[in-house]
Each structure stands twice: as C-alpha cells, then as structure tokens.
Amino acid sequence: MKRSFDRLCQSLLITSVRLKNRITMAPLFTGYANQDGTVSDLMLKHYHEVAAGGAAMIVVANASVDPRGTLASHNLRVDHDRFIHGLSRLARTIKSVGAVAVLQINHGGRFARSEDQIAPSVVSMSSISYGGFYKSALKSLNFQQQMEVLSETLQHRSQRCREMTRKDIRQTHQAYATAAARAQTAGFNMVEIHGATGYLPVQFLSSRTNRRTDGYGGDLANRMRFALELVQAVRQKVGDKFPVGYRFLTDEWLPNGFHLEEAQEFARHLANRNIAYLSITAGTYESFFNPDIIMKTQQPAYMADLARKIKKVVTVPVICTGKILSPSIAENILRKKQADLIGLARPLFTDPQWPTKAFNGKQESILKCQDCQICMQMVLADRPVICSQWDKIKLVKRKMHIKSMNRQQNKILLVMDGSDNAALGAAYAGKILAHRKNVSITLLHIQTDDAPTSVREINRMMDVTRSLLINAGLPADAIEIEVRKKTIGIARDILTAITEGRYGTVVIGRRGLSRAQQFLFGSVSHKVVQNAKNCTVWVVD
Ligand SMILES: Cc1cc2nc3c(=O)[nH]c(=O)nc-3n(C[C@H](O)[C@H](O)[C@H](O)COP(=O)(O)O)c2cc1C
Incomplete structure (x- = not known):
C-alpha cells in the first residue's frame, strides 16, 4: 500500500541552511579513511551513495581535532591544514547530489589511542561490566579478532591518562575551533561537535569521570564549562552565521552518571549559545554493553522519549536517532512532536535508498538493519x-575496495638525496602525476652523519622540488616534507618510512655509483626495489 509521509517530506531551515526533508544521516564511524587520516576514495564512494539516496543532511x-584525541587507525582527521584538500572533495561530493554536508569533530580524551592521553581526571575503567553481550559478540569473531578486541579493551582499561592542565584545556578548545574553521574552509555547510558516547566533553560533564577540584569540576555549572567554552571557541573562529550542531548525551545510563535532569539544564545553556541543533543520544561505551541497556536499545525508536524531553526545554531543532527502522516510525515521531x-x-548504512524508497511508496522494499552488531x-x-x-555483490565489492585501500597507489614517496637522478625523478613524477586525482606526495630526505647536509641545503632542495611539482600542476597542500635521521641504514630507513606511511608508489633516483661501488656497498635503490612490499618502485637512472 502506498503511504505518503507528509511530515518526513517537509523541509526545514536550520539557521540559514535549508534541509529538503526531515531525514538526516546520523554519524556512523566506518574506518574508511586512509591510514594517515585523509579522505579515501572509499569514503567518497560511501558518502556519495548515502547522500544520493535522498537524505537531506549527511553527518560525516x-x-x-587533535592527534592526541584520535580513536582508530583509520580515523578521519581535521587537525592540520593538509586535510582540507580531501575534506573539500568530500563536502563537494555530498553537496553535488543535493544533500547538506556536516562534519562531526571529535576528541576521544580517555578513549583515544595516544601516547599522551588526556582526560579531565585520571579515572580507571576497571569497573565496567561488559556483560553477556560482549561475550556473545566475541563469539562471532575468529580467534585473532577476539584477541584484538580483548587486548584493545584491556589496553583501554589499564591505560593511565594524564589529567589535563589549564593549558591543555585552552589548547584543546583551540584545536576544536581550528578544526571547525577547516571544515568551513573545506566547504561543509555545518560542523557538529561530538558531545556524546563518552568522549572528551562527556568526560567533563559526568561527575563519574570528572573529579577535578578547579573551576572545571564539582557542580554542574563547572562540569558544563569545558563544553560551553568549547562552543564559544568554535563560534569565535567560524563566526555567528556558520551553523554549529551538537551531538548530545541525554543520559549516561550508569549509576551516579550524567542523567536527564542535568542534560536538560545543559541543553538550555547550549541553546542559548546559538547551537544549530541537538542530535540526541544516550549511553556511553561504559554502559552500551550492559545487558539491560542492550535490551533497551533493541526497542524501536528507543530514544524518542528522551528526544521529547529535551525538545520540551529548547527551541532549537532536535534530531531523534535510534532504531528508526521504518518510515512509519519516523513519521510518527514527527507527528507526536518528539523531534x-x-x-x-545503521538504517542508512544498510540501505542508503531508505529515503527515496519511503518517498516513492516503496517502503516495503527497504533493506532493514537486523541489529546484528x-x-x-x-x-x-x-x-x-x-x-x-x-x-553478495555489494559485500564483495566493498571488501575488495577495503583491501585496495591498504595499497594506496596515489600516496607517493619521493626520496630526495640531492642527486641529479632524484631531481629527475621529481620532474618525471610531476609530469606523470599532474593530472591524477587525489594524489599526495611526501618528499623524504634521510639525513646522515657521515655526509651531513645542512638544514639550509635540505630546505633549499625541498623548496626547489616543491615548486617544481606545484608548477607541474600539483596542489600545494598535497605535498608534504619529511626529514628523518639515519638510524640503521638509508635503505632500511626508507623501507620503514614506506611501511609506516603505507605508500603505494615510491620514486627513487639511482645514485651515480661505479659498478665496483655498487658491487661492494649495494645501491640504495636496488635494496628498496628488492625489499619494498605492497608498493610500486620507480627507479630513475
Ligand atoms: C558502527 C557504529 C558507528 C557509530 N559511530 C558514531 C560516530 O562516529 N559518532 C556518533 O556520534 N555516533 C556514532 N554512532 C551512533 C549512531 O549515530 C546512532 O546514534 C546509533 O547507532 C543509534 O542509531 P541507529 O539505530 O540509527 O543506528 C555509531 C553507531 C554505530 C553502530
């Protein structure tokens, strides 16, 4: 039976940005970014597919915002200007099919994978109960995967954070603000501050994780301060007109955790600070795996009532997420003014065509998320x-794409040793790569003690090569410079750089060694050709 979804079709103005209907993609971390945090082709493909399915707004x-706050090995990054190039392509891709592009910005705090892990207070996670779900989830993984998950978890539990100083707090606010400005420069229509799932802003909000005795801890007013100053810092960088949304935690679902009444108070403060919307969530990594919470989150539209309770206290738009599997459930939430x-x-990840099917009366053919986890x-x-x-076809294609992502042909390492052949290599690379899309080039020099090159000479060599590549048509922000000190041997150091940076192509000049020298010492380029794995090596003679 064909049903129309009047409310779902209605457009909505969020500050100055018009959404063509009421369906948005809530953020779903995919691990599709390149390992260096840049936007991959797979990300472009994935977000294009979802945006083309008819949702009005896509939250990436x-x-x-800070290498210290990064959560995963394939985490999208916005902590440096060099990421703007790829992010611009991503924003353009989403907008090209008529959707509004939003970038969610985040700092993981105590959940981050970092040598210098920072948090409001040092609080161990040893009290977490993972319950039955965690065990049953592990059952479906193979042994190696189980070990990976467990060791990660144990690592998280045992990791000791450093309590943030006032300076850390100021720097982190600035990191969010600069990241938001980069998103704006890249062409995103809005940014969304990630204030949920137990990440840094939540760690300050919750009295369980915030034990500070300074002005950022104690009563709710103090615990809200980090997040409110953060919003202000972002606002100062992006200006009054640029919409800033907030991924909002309504309840930690933990004993003595951050709870609804506190959330309502916090929501009022955010709304007074010109927040564009509040996107509702509940639970954190410390409660998600509790069996009672799992039961709760298996109910359709399990966060609708929480959304209503927040909507009651603010006038800014409220987004309701959480197992909204069918257009009828979605329409009902809007009709009942819960959001x-x-x-x-997950529903859009499973079937990006969800909105189009709903609007064309084909809701029965929507592929449904089965909550398989x-x-x-x-x-x-x-x-x-x-x-x-x-x-099967999509699954196989996606898996192949993921595999090839680890072999990034467009990620190029140019080895610069000051020789004529290295310069020639750069010139060839410039000519060949100028018309390739999404290339990134790193100019690598290995500094040795036996033949030290002065910093001035290195800089000059790098500048000349950089200009040569830019003149050949490569974008300036696609070129990076790296100088490493020789450790074991030049060839070994180059091979380490190749592995660490997951380069797909390496360009190296053959040094003018005599045959006798080559025989005695072996040439660096020869060793690189022999030992480089998973990448193509161009040797320039
Ligand atoms: C695999 C996965 C990744 C997620 N990643 C994020 C994220 O990066 N940021 C965020 O705010 N929420 C994230 N979420 C939470 C979702 O946005 C959403 O709130 C939750 O999945 C419930 O909504 P759903 O039933 O529509 O999936 C993630 C959820 C899943 C299942």
Missing part, C-alpha cells in the same frame, strides 16, 4: 565497517 562521522528531524545511522564489532576491532544485510 568523527573527524579528529524535528530523524537521524538514521557486526558494524559495532568491526569498530571495536578497529576494522573497516561492513553490513551483514548487503547483497
């Missing part, structure tokens, strides 16, 4: 996310 999940917008994370397991195992409901 979880871009890290202004619908957020779909494979996607969440993949996130926990730090692996790129897939959906068990996709048809």
